[in-house]
Structures are given as structure tokens and as C-alpha cells.
Amino acid sequence: MSEAVDIVHSLDARYYTDPEVFRIEQQGLLAKTWQFAGHSSQLEKRGDYFAFEVGGQNLFCVRGRDDEIRAFYNVCQHRAHELVAGSGNARSIVCPYHAWTYELTGQLKAGPNIRAVPGFDKEKVCLSSVLIEDFCGFLFVNLDPGAAPMDEWFPEAREQLSAFVPDIERLKPLEWVEIQENCNWKVSIENYSECYHCQLNHPTFATGVVKPETYDIQPRGYCLRHTTECQNLDQMSYPIDLEANEHAGDYSSWFLWPMFSFQVYPGNVLNTYHWRALDEEHVVVWRGWYSINGVDSEVVRRLAVQDRATTVEEDIHLVESVQRGLKNRGYRPGPLVLDPNHGVRSEHSLKYLQSWIREAIDG
Ligand code: FES
């Protein structure tokens, strides 16, 4: 008799192709998870603000006079005009429609002729705020007012990241690389979250600094942590001072469900992935590259170019082919390769990822 085995199949194609699923994600998943807003260095001075979008909602963050960073829905409490566009600096937020004026705390301060209104209590008018967290200098918002803090979603990620990038609080963005992919965002994050395809498709991976046989991906809360041993550090395309700190010679990555990832290369070089889903068949991936104080770094710039030309380029072809395949009537979701010993040639990380996807869409 054969032992009972736990065969897990990949998700049905409709999760990646159905506009209705995308609509559910916009209103459900994106409104309940921690979403990247921007970097704290964009709000250096009091009064600095920038607008952004999450799940189709227009939002903005601003640094207050008390130095606190707050996030609000970008809408006036009078008759719904949008308050700010792009980025800038302001002493107070003035609505372009009828000039109602708000403190940087969101409190209504003044408005033309509002005093003439009997019983008008401006203390009762305040912008709608949104939860915001500064995660090692990276700003994330959650549209769910009752959301658990990021440290509960992603246990220990903050501490680990600070250990891997000792200067993380002093980093500033140096380079942004925008990558368009004609695929569902989940095809892209699944591809990011398994390395079963790496040996065959990423020659630089298989022969480079990462020791493939030690590569592993494990969940911790809603974080998928990639770890590996490194090799050939003396043959890197840039010099590394291995004595600089404990993790100077390490590679690691923290994927924060659902659409963000921190990645650290040897030499404590931090780079990020931010997926933005445009619709059910298009996603834009923003690769961010950082340096201490944003100081120009030939090493970081070269890495960004090299990464775009190799791993990223190789992955685009894979995910776009998968998206076409998901619309092929001949596709039946196949079994995931779940090796009980995990390791680089196992897809156990997809089992977790797909269970989170099911949970988000099917409730
Ligand atoms: S809509 Fe903003 S002041 Fe009227």
C-alpha cells in the first residue's frame, strides 16, 4: 500500500486571468495588507509631502511640524476635491477648490466664510487618516484601521534587515529601474518566490556568488525569507570588505506579502522590489537601489544595470510565457514539486504563497 501523500496542485488559471478576481484583490487584499508608499527620505523636511495610490485609492503622506509622518486619504472633507498632487512642501494643506485649509495633522484650520455658518465646528472636521509605519526608513500604509502592526505580519524581519544592512536608516534611493511585465502580478511574485527555475534560466545565478545547493526559502508569518550561502566572493564584480560587519559577505531576501521585497547583496547592498498591479494582465515592477545618504556609487549603478540585463530580463520571458499559457485551454493546474527536505529545487514556498492567495480571494 502506498503512503498517503499530500499532492498540492497549483491554482486555477482564473486566479491570474479573471478581471473579477482582480477587482476583489483591489477592494479586499490591497485594502487589508501593508503596502509600500515611499521612502522616508522623500519627507526630509517638515511639511514635505507626496501623493501615491493603493488599491485605486488616492492617498498622501506628510511630515508634520512635530516631525511625525502621517498618511491621509487625498480628499477634501468639504466637497471631495483632491488635495495634493505629486510632491512638494507646504505649511498647511490648502484645497484647490474653495481653499479650506488643514493643519499637517489633518485638522481643519480655516475656510473662507465658514465662521458665518451658525454652529459650524471646525474641530469636528479632520482628514481621514490611514495607518502608516516606518519600516527601517521605508514607509508602508494599511487601509485597514484595525490591521496588526508589521512586526506581527513579518516577525523579526525588521531586526534581521537592520543586521544585514547596518546603515539602513541612512540609505537613500540612488536608482530606480521600472520593469513592465505582461502578466498577472501573482505570476511575477510566484516566479520571484521559487528557485526551482533558477538553475536552468539564470546562468549568472547558477555559476555566480550564490551557492545554489544551499538556497532556501522559508515562511515566517507573511514573510518569505530567502537564505543562501555564498561562494566565489573574491570573484565578485565589486570589492567587498568581509571584515566590515557580520553580514558583509551574505545574500538574503525578505519578501513581504503581497507586493514588496527587500534584497541584500554581499557588501550590504540593499535593493527592493515593489510590484504594482495595473490590471489582471499587467504589472510594473519597480527595482529600487540604495546607497548611504544617496551618494553616487558606481558599484550600485553597475549592479542595477547588470541585474536588469540578466536575472530581470530572463524572468520577463518566463512570466509572460506563463501568462499566455494560463489562457491556453489545454492547461490543467499541475502538482507543485514539494520536496519534504525543501531546498532549492522545491516549490514549498509556493504552497504558502498560494494559500495566502486563496485566503485573500476566496475569504
Ligand atoms: S472641496 Fe475642498 S474646499 Fe471645497
Ligand SMILES: [Fe+2]
Ligand atoms: Fe527568476
